[in-house]
Amino acid sequence: MQPSTVVVLDNGGGLIKAGFGGEMDPTAIIPNCLFRPLSSKKWLHPSPISTTPSSAAAAAAASDPIDLTSAAVRRPLDRGYLINPDLQRDIWAHLLSSLLFPQRPNLGGPSHSSLLLTEPLFSLPSVQRATDELVFEDLGFAALYVADSPSLAHLYEASRRPSGLASKAQCSLVVDCGFSFTHAAPVFQNFTLNYAVKRIDLGGKALTNYLKELVSYRSVNVMDETFLMDDVKERLCFVSLDVARDLKIARCAMWETWESSRFEWVYLVLTVCEMGNEGNLEKDDILRKPGKENLLRCTYVLPDGVTHTKGFVKDPDEAQRYLSLTDGDRDQTPNGNADQPQVTEKLENRKKTDLTKNEFDLTNERFLVPEMIFHPADLGMNQAGLAECIVRAVNSCHPDLHPLLYESIILTGGSTLFPRIAQRLEKELRPLVPDDYRVKITAQEDPILSVWRGGSLLASSPDFEAMCVTKAEYEELGSARCRRRFFH
Amino acid sequence: MDDDASNPLRRMSSRTRKVAPKMAAALASSDNRNQAALARLEALENDNAGIETVEINDEDEDSLDDDDQVYMQKKQSKSMKRKTRQAKALEARKAPRTFLELLHEANLESLPPHVPSYLRAAVGPPSSTSRRHFCTVCGSAASYTCVRCGVRFCSCRCQNIHNDTRCLKFVA
Numbered sequence: 001m002q003p004s005t006v007v008v009l010d011n012g013g014g015l016i017k018a019g020f021g022g023e024m025d026p027t028a029i030i031p032n033c034l035f036r037p038l039s040s041k042k043w044l045h046p047s048p049i050s051t052t053p054s055s056a057a058a059a060a061a062a063s064d065p066i067d068l069t070s071a072a073v074r075r076p077l078d079r080g081y082l083i084n085p086d087l088q089r090d091i092w093a094h095l096l097s098s099l100l101f102p103q104r105p106n107l108g109g110p111s112h113s114s115l116l117l118t119e120p121l122f123s124l125p126s127v128q129r130a131t132d133e134l135v136f137e138d139l140g141f142a143a144l145y146v147a148d149s150p151s152l153a154h155l156y157e158a159s160r161r162p163s164g165l166a167s168k169a170q171c172s173l174v175v176d177c178g179f180s181f182t183h184a185a186p187v188f189q190n191f192t193l194n195y196a197v198k199r200i201d202l203g204g205k206a207l208t209n210y211l212k213e214l215v216s217y218r219s220v221n222v223m224d225e226t227f228l229m230d231d232v233k234e235r236l237c238f239v240s241l242d243v244a245r246d247l248k249i250a251r252c253a254m255w256e257t258w259e260s261s262r263f264e265w266v267y268l269v270l271t272v273c274e275m276g277n278e279g280n281l282e283k284d285d286i287l288r289k290p291g292k293e294n295l296l297r298c299t300y301v302l303p304d305g306v307t308h309t310k311g312f313v314k315d316p317d318e319a320q321r322y323l324s325l326t327d328g329d330r331d332q333t334p335n336g337n338a339d340q341p342q343v344t345e346k347l348e349n350r351k352k353t354d355l356t357k358n359e360f361d362l363t364n365e366r367f368l369v370p371e372m373i374f375h376p377a378d379l380g381m382n383q384a385g386l387a388e389c390i391v392r393a394v395n396s397c398h399p400d401l402h403p404l405l406y407e408s409i410i411l412t413g414g415s416t417l418f419p420r421i422a423q424r425l426e427k428e429l430r431p432l433v434p435d436d437y438r439v440k441i442t443a444q445e446d447p448i449l450s451v452w453r454g455g456s457l458l459a460s461s462p463d464f465e466a467m468c469v470t471k472a473e474y475e476e477l478g479s480a481r482c483r484r485r486f487f488h
Numbered sequence: 489m490d491d492d493a494s495n496p497l498r499r500m501s502s503r504t505r506k507v508a509p510k511m512a513a514a515l516a517s518s519d520n521r522n523q524a525a526l527a528r529l530e531a532l533e534n535d536n537a538g539i540e541t542v543e544i545n546d547e548d549e550d551s552l553d554d555d556d557q558v559y560m561q562k563k564q565s566k567s568m569k570r571k572t573r574q575a576k577a578l579e580a581r582k583a584p585r586t587f588l589e590l591l592h593e594a595n596l597e598s599l600p601p602h603v604p605s606y607l608r609a610a611v612g613p614p615s616s617t618s619r620r621h622f623c624t625v626c627g628s629a630a631s632y633t634c635v636r637c638g639v640r641f642c643s644c645r646c647q648n649i650h651n652d653t654r655c656l657k658f659v660a
Contacts, residue, residue, distance in 0.1 A: 033535075072536050073535045074535065075535050078533070078586060079533060079587045081587050083585060083586060083587050083590060121609065122604065122605055122606040122609055124590055124591065124594040124606065125594060126593065126594060183609075194609075195602075195604045197604070197609050198610075198611040199609045199610055199611060201610070205533065205535075209532045209533070210532060213532075214627065217624070217625075218625070218626070224536070226535070226536070243620075244629070247627075247628055247629055250627070250628070251628050363627070364626075364627040368622060368627055375614075375619075375620065376614075377614050377618075377619045377620075378619055378622065379529070379532075380525045380528070380529060380619075381529060382613045383610065383612065383614065384612060384613065384614040388611070388614060389611045392611060392612070
């Protein structure tokens with residue numbers, strides 16, 4: 001019998017990562033949704049976001065982008081869990097038949113291959129049943145293995161750094177900050193310790209919606225522009241290392257736009273003097289950069305539907321300027337003066353407001369949005385922030401594991417792509433962790449794919465076949481009994 | 489603050505208090521505010537900004553089960569006629585339920601306390617209850633509260649903008 005192939009499917013709330021076991025990168029990455037643009041009456045399948053430019057589907061999509069302005073979205077997953085199996089079947093069927101199996105014509109479809117599927121932790125029995133039905137009855141896979149994402153992320157990290165602590169001690173703390181929620185999950189011997197997992201009900205979707213809310217009130221109504229705001233969030237948001245300071249700096253940005261009253265002027269001088277005392281930044285540096293020159297301000301140009309259907313950041317340099325704001329502990333980088341002439345050069349271009357373009361400015365929204373992961377309470381949620389979440393997850397484990405877990409914290413999931421998130425987390429975590437434990441946070445360069453890659457590794461391991469539930473077993477025993485094999 | 493009422497030594501005046509109806513409504517409004525806050529948190533998980541719910545049902549037809557042959561034939565034969573009651577019931581059964589409904593159905597509260605479940609995995613309230621408030625108008629640190637709706641703002645200017653555009657928007 002020929003070795004059967006394994007399809008690895010990381011079914012996230014935002015993106016599906018799908019490919020074949022044993023490979024380095026997934027074959028297709030598509031948004032896990034259907035959408036309906038304004039121009040269409042039908043729900044359309046989104047085009048794949050592919051990492052490999054060679055694939056034909058991606059090339060076709062790039063040449064003919066669908067205008068996503070004000071597109072309505074339907075997602076099969078709500079809060080990370082499957083709620084609409086019909087929709088999910090449509091999406092999976094489309095994915096398998098038009099993106100995955102055409103790449104390998106000799107495989108012979110799902111009935112000759114097994115499936116490794118990721119499922120969120122603590123999936124409900126009814127959701128599990130619906131998933132099994134989909135996999136075996138509708139798609140007709142020969143075998144199924146259900147994995148949880150923290151253990152796969154751990155597996156990938158351990159194989160990537162064989163000498164690292166995560167692989168030596170066989171345990172790590174996986175912080176999976178995804179589209180629907182954030183989990184802090186201790187993994188030990190490749191098993192997620194489910195009694196110690198802690199969850200914050202905040203993920204990329206809520207953050208995008210929060211950004212929508214802020215922008216809609218302050219400048220342009222973008223409540224319907226999910227895809228646009230996703231792009232804005234990915235390009236412009238960052239994690240602040242000192243929120244109070246950055247808020248003050250951001251406040252200076254309003255100075256020019258709102259005609260400044262005397263009171264505001266006094267307030268600003270006072271805040272800036274106060275900051276000067278802290279020694280973080282030169283007074284002049286900030287006062288010299290009001291309005292458009294503000295370090296945190298950035299302009300995003302909305303699509304006009306004619307020349308460009310996608311929005312873009314007006315000035316990419318402008319978007320990077322916040323990087324010159326260093327942590328309070330360190331000295332200010334001397335390049336602040338070096339790029340001064342550059343700034344004046346561009347000033348001419350930037351001052352001209354192009355009236356043909358619709359654009360909006362972001363200042364404090366850029367860091368207040370990711371800030372919510374660290375302080376959900378600010379949003380009115382009665383939940384602790386990420387640092388405390390990690391501490392509670394660790395404290396629910398055996399005390400002997402604590403130092404090991406703190407020393408191998410793995411950040412994964414799309415929402416950890418915000419710049420400086422690891423630094424900020426370390427800054428918040430350090431005071432909460434006992435002094436004699438080391439805190440080491442590993443951020444992955446490709447956090448969206450790490451779970452899939454772990455799945456690919458697992459699928460290529462020799463005993464994978466034995467761990468699966470076959471279709472025959474499913475038909476014999478039913479969903480609930482088969483599920484016991486996966487220990488969750 | 490609440491201790492005053494429970495303190496038995498505290499003498500209460502027997503005089504009946506007269507409260508203006510508007511004031512009474514304002515006093516009761518903390519409940520409204522909580523509801524508004526919860527509704528807002530719910531809204532953060534919405535896919536489409538709350539406009540789509542009606543339309544979804546119309547479009548659902550083309551994504552219905554293909555293997556439901558009987559129903560499909562029936563649907564094709566009288567696709568132009570109005571829907572029967574049975575068909576409507578079928579559709580209602582197939583309509584996607586929200587996760588919260590599924591969660592409620594799963595009845596996780598009945599599990600013994602040592603079993604890890606979705607409910608028990610939630611991280612729980614923060615250790616420090618202090619909440620930073622940001623101005624709803626401009627986003628800066630906000631030290632003032634709107635007396636009518638409880639929303640935060642940071643300065644006189646933001647208060648004016650708030651009063652003009654947003655006040656009582658969420659609290660009906």
